[in-house]
Amino acid sequence: MVHFLTIHQLLEQLRTGELSSREATQACLDRVEKVDGRLNAFISVDASDALAQADAADQSRAAGEDLPMLGVPVAIKDVLAVKDQPLNCASKILGEFNSPYDATVIQKLRAAGAVVFGRLNMDEFAMGSSNENSAFGSARNPWNTDCIPGGSSGGSAVAVAADECIASLGSDTGGSIRQPAALCGCVGLKPTYGRVSRYGLVAFASSLDQVGPFTKDVRDAATLLQVIAGADEQDSTNVPEPVPDYSAALSGDVKGLRIGLPREYQVKGLDPEVKAATDAAVKQLEALGAEVKEITLPHTEYAIATYYIIATAEASANLARFEGVRYGARLDGADPEEMNRKTRGAGFGEEVKRRIILGTYVLSSGYYDAYYLRAQKVRTLIRQDFLKAFEEVDLIASPTTPTPAFKIGEKTGDPLQMYLSDIYTISCNLAGLCGISVPCGFSKAGLPIGLQLLGKPFGEPDLLRAAHAYEQATDWHTHRPNLD
Amino acid sequence: MEYEAVIGLETHVQLKTRTKMWCGCANEYGADANTNVCPVCLGLPGVLPVPNAEALRLTALTGFLLNCDVPSYAKWDRKNYFYPDNPKNYQLTQLDFPSTITGFVEFELDGELESVRINRAHLEEDVGKSFHFADYSGVDFNRAGVPLLEIVTEPDITSADMAYEYLNALKSILEYGGVSDCDMEKGQVRCDVNISVRPRGQQELGEKIEIKNMNSFSGVRRAAEYEIARQIEVLEEGGQLVQETRRWDDDAGITDSMRTKEDAHDYRYFPDPDLMPHRPSKEWLAAIREDVVELPLARKLRFMEQYELPMGDADVFVGDAALGNYFEEVAKGLKNPKQAANWVINNLQAKLVETETSVADLKFPAVAIGELIGLVEEGQISSKIAQEVFAEMFASGKSPATIVEEKGLSQVSDSGELEAFCREAIEANPGPADDFRNGKEAALNFLKGQVMKASRGKANPQMVGELLAKILNG
Numbered sequence: 001m002v003h004f005l006t007i008h009q010l011l012e013q014l015r016t017g018e019l020s021s022r023e024a025t026q027a028c029l030d031r032v033e034k035v036d037g038r039l040n041a042f043i044s045v046d047a048s049d050a051l052a053q054a055d056a057a058d059q060s061r062a063a064g065e066d067l068p069m070l071g072v073p074v075a076i077k078d079v080l081a082v083k084d085q086p087l088n089c090a091s092k093i094l095g096e097f098n099s100p101y102d103a104t105v106i107q108k109l110r111a112a113g114a115v116v117f118g119r120l121n122m123d124e125f126a127m128g129s130s131n132e133n134s135a136f137g138s139a140r141n142p143w144n145t146d147c148i149p150g151g152s153s154g155g156s157a158v159a160v161a162a163d164e165c166i167a168s169l170g171s172d173t174g175g176s177i178r179q180p181a182a183l184c185g186c187v188g189l190k191p192t193y194g195r196v197s198r199y200g201l202v203a204f205a206s207s208l209d210q211v212g213p214f215t216k217d218v219r220d221a222a223t224l225l226q227v228i229a230g231a232d233e234q235d236s237t238n239v240p241e242p243v244p245d246y247s248a249a250l251s252g253d254v255k256g257l258r259i260g261l262p263r264e265y266q267v268k269g270l271d272p273e274v275k276a277a278t279d280a281a282v283k284q285l286e287a288l289g290a291e292v293k294e295i296t297l298p299h300t301e302y303a304i305a306t307y308y309i310i311a312t313a314e315a316s317a318n319l320a321r322f323e324g325v326r327y328g329a330r331l332d333g334a335d336p337e338e339m340n341r342k343t344r345g346a347g348f349g350e351e352v353k354r355r356i357i358l359g360t361y362v363l364s365s366g367y368y369d370a371y372y373l374r375a376q377k378v379r380t381l382i383r384q385d386f387l388k389a390f391e392e393v394d395l396i397a398s399p400t401t402p403t404p405a406f407k408i409g410e411k412t413g414d415p416l417q418m419y420l421s422d423i424y425t426i427s428c429n430l431a432g433l434c435g436i437s438v439p440c441g442f443s444k445a446g447l448p449i450g451l452q453l454l455g456k457p458f459g460e461p462d463l464l465r466a467a468h469a470y471e472q473a474t475d476w477h478t479h480r481p482n483l484d
Numbered sequence: 485m486e487y488e489a490v491i492g493l494e495t496h497v498q499l500k501t502r503t504k505m506w507c508g509c510a511n512e513y514g515a516d517a518n519t520n521v522c523p524v525c526l527g528l529p530g531v532l533p534v535p536n537a538e539a540l541r542l543t544a545l546t547g548f549l550l551n552c553d554v555p556s557y558a559k560w561d562r563k564n565y566f567y568p569d570n571p572k573n574y575q576l577t578q579l580d581f582p583s584t585i586t587g588f589v590e591f592e593l594d595g596e597l598e599s600v601r602i603n604r605a606h607l608e609e610d611v612g613k614s615f616h617f618a619d620y621s622g623v624d625f626n627r628a629g630v631p632l633l634e635i636v637t638e639p640d641i642t643s644a645d646m647a648y649e650y651l652n653a654l655k656s657i658l659e660y661g662g663v664s665d666c667d668m669e670k671g672q673v674r675c676d677v678n679i680s681v682r683p684r685g686q687q688e689l690g691e692k693i694e695i696k697n698m699n700s701f702s703g704v705r706r707a708a709e710y711e712i713a714r715q716i717e718v719l720e721e722g723g724q725l726v727q728e729t730r731r732w733d734d735d736a737g738i739t740d741s742m743r744t745k746e747d748a749h750d751y752r753y754f755p756d757p758d759l760m761p762h763r764p765s766k767e768w769l770a771a772i773r774e775d776v777v778e779l780p781l782a783r784k785l786r787f788m789e790q791y792e793l794p795m796g797d798a799d800v801f802v803g804d805a806a807l808g809n810y811f812e813e814v815a816k817g818l819k820n821p822k823q824a825a826n827w828v829i830n831n832l833q834a835k836l837v838e839t840e841t842s843v844a845d846l847k848f849p850a851v852a853i854g855e856l857i858g859l860v861e862e863g864q865i866s867s868k869i870a871q872e873v874f875a876e877m878f879a880s881g882k883s884p885a886t887i888v889e890e891k892g893l894s895q896v897s898d899s900g901e902l903e904a905f906c907r908e909a910i911e912a913n914p915g916p917a918d919d920f921r922n923g924k925e926a927a928l929n930f931l932k933g934q935v936m937k938a939s940r941g942k943a944n945p946q947m948v949g950e951l952l953a954k955i956l957n958g
Contacts, residue, residue: 081530202529206757320573321527363752
């Protein structure tokens with residue numbers, strides 16, 4: 001049952017010598033073998049590479065070394081570059097591409113002793129909310145395999161929730177960590193923009209993307225964030241703010257912490273079970289000593305439109321490099337233009353094409369001012385809403401998603417309906433905040449529900465403190481899907 | 485009808501940095517294809533750019549050399565277009581907030597001072613280079629990501645010759661400032677020309693036509709000459725010009741249409757979200773300002789104005805910077821710097837050449853030349869004696885006053901002594917003396933020469949003339 005362990009539980013056993021990293025890694029690999037045929041969380045696993053890392057970790061430990069994550073198996077979303085491993089972004093267009101370099105977060109994980117393994121399923125190029133936009137087939141929700149796991153980091157959430165790894169990394173552009181974490185019943189944290197290096201994260205929308213942890217509890221989220229956070233001279237948008245000791249924030253004490261409930265978040269589409277579960281979670285925090293008050297975020301209704309202009313505009317340029325000239329799959333043509341057309345036409349999935357076209361359109365001559373420029377202005381207003389709210393409160397609480405996981409195929413015909421499922425998560429990226437989703441209950445159908453907490457820029461310690469205190473007072477995070 | 489040309493130039497210059505603009509790869513010409521490459525300059529998935537500090541410094545330095553403002557805010561934009569040599573299929577450049585703006589370049593054209601305003605010099609990245617083989621093409625990405633400065637003029641240029649001289653001036657400024665080696669053969673300088681023509685006196689500009697593919701400055705001149713004539717001909721024949729891009733065919737000596745405005749790219753510029761805006765600090769700019777050298781033309785113009793020197797003298801001092809610097813020391817505090825320039829150019833420079841030495845080897849201080857000039861002006865010695873004194877100064881390093889004293893070279897102005905010399909000369913030369921008395925005034929010069937000879941050049945020539953006339957007329 002080694003694969004069920006959290007990071008801190010596993011580390012304790014590794015330190016006492018009860019367990020080896022090889023045993024832990026093998027347990028995860030066995031679990032993948034056993035359940036992933038049903039879940040499709042992993043696009044690929046290089047077992048021998050993982051075990052070689054585990055052996056190296058065991059040797060280091062035998063030599064007296066101890067590192068923050070020495071020997072802990074961590075699985076990686078297929079959007080992060082890992083040296084000599086495939087990098088597909090769940091797309092066909094990258095073909096047989098292997099990354100020749102490690103992303104900064106991967107370097108940091110290796111420096112902390114972690115065993116980096118697996119390529120986790122996702123929506124193609126991180127575009128989607130259900131993991132249905134994967135060239136490698138949809139990942140499935142471990143609580144009900146007819147349901148979506150959420151997206152875009154669906155595989156990252158499934159792998160943690162189904163105990164196929166100890167923890168995982170994902171990326172969040174508009175909710176891609178928090179939303180699948182909520183729908184799969186694990187902890188997902190999106191750090192403040194600039195907190196974690198983006199070097200080696202294949203860009204979807206550069207001004208919104210952040211790498212973050214998926215874990216089985218909040219303590220692990222603090223541990224993993226500690227390892228990956230910090231300045232990186234290879235990322236100019238990284239903020240050289242000192243990294244606090246996140247574990248020190250896990251005091252369990254939320255007395256006097258002010259939590260805001262946005263008036264605008266009481267939307268029509270909010271599922272009553274989700275509302276009931278998150279209301280109860282807020283009550284729980286209040287009972288623990290937090291002060292709860294209503295706040296207002298007046299520009300909330302513009303967030304989704306703003307997001308889909310800015311994100312797609314950036315994506316249209318970010319994805320231009322995939323044309324088969326230097327790497328990836330290539331379909332030949334009579335001239336470069338024909339080669340591009342064929343390669344990109346065959347290589348990209350429908351949603352990716354939709355967003356590239358949308359982004360190209362909003363940047364086009366004659367439309368730029370009406371769309372892109374205006375969206376940037378609205379983005380500023382949305383950020384100001386939050387900064388103003390954070391003068392009165394320390395955190396903002398809401399459901400992570402308006403509904404529990406929906407059925408696979410249920411919304412694929414209606415992209416707009418799909419976009420609306422990001423309503424609670426999207427503003428956080430536009431405003432450059434940090435956010436976390438923690439399990440806060442289950443629907444009657446047995447699907448997990450997530451509580452989202454948003455913090456001010458670089459407010460991760462408050463976020464972790466409240467999430468941890470809530471988790472200590474409840475046992476939602478200990479529930480596991482039955483996969484036997 | 486008479487027509488005039490309106491020309492603007494866009495010049496791309498590779499900056500002389502050790503590494504590329506966004507990564508640590510060598511900025512080096514001539515390496516084997518695709519050897520100076522890395523994930524960043526190949527545009528691999530996941531990479532991010534980090535600005536090269538030296539490229540930013542050289543850009544600001546160029547701004548100062550071109551008399552530009554360096555704004556306190558500059559940003560990066562993505563210019564989107566697909567081409568196999570463009571690794572990201574967008575080029576990082578500066579659209580609306582460039583690193584330097586509004587300057588000017590001065591240069592000489594047919595002996596006149598001309599000035600062309602600079603709209604901007606903005607920083608961007610170079611792309612790779614395509615090669616076409618029999619049945620396939622290849623791209624060398626060694627050049628991709630090399631820092632490239634685009635220097636854009638206002639449409640101030642009115643002729644092909646002026647365009648040519650502007651380019652030469654720009655090249656010399658950038659070389660002098662250490663910004664670029666400007667080697668055209670290595671593709672370090674590339675130039676596009678925008679040309680329109682209009683009836684002389686008309687305010688409104690004609691249709692702008694861009695000419696590409698010139699690979700030398702003389703090619704630019706020839707292309708401009710051709711294109712101006714072509715455009716005038718079209719108009720004179722009653723034709724219409726359309727905004728277009730044309731390609732210069734150097735062998736044929738003509739331009740061909742490449743594309744018209746209709747099929748122009750929409751580059752969909754937008755701010756690059758991977759790079760922070762550049763906000764140069766006052767301290768950073770002040771440090772760069774220290775590296776600004778005086779440019780050749782500025783030096784020449786300063787010498788002409790400050791010391792009232794003719795152009796020829798100023799050219800000598802620009803051509804030989806050490807001599808020019810020495811002259812500036814000599815001229816310090818002198819009322820007549822032109823005289824000092826004569827000494828430095830005619831006497832000192834000749835001696836230096838003759839002895840194969842330099843100003844650094846001089847035994848006498850710069851101020852000694854001023855003293856020598858002073859002795860002549862005060863009438864203490866004649867200009868001829870001064871030459872002798874200078875030769876001695878040069879050899880021994882002694883001061884002019886000491887040399888005059890030691891060698892007894894002081895001019896004789898004692899009228900008694902001079903009168904004796906004069907009478908001797910008249911007695912010894914009765915013929916010329918009679919000639920003078922008979923009205924032949926030129927004879928006086930002969931007698932004067934005899935007196936100077938007898939006094940070994942020390943006699944005051946003016947007093948000698950007066951005394952001779954007085955005695956003979958007596």
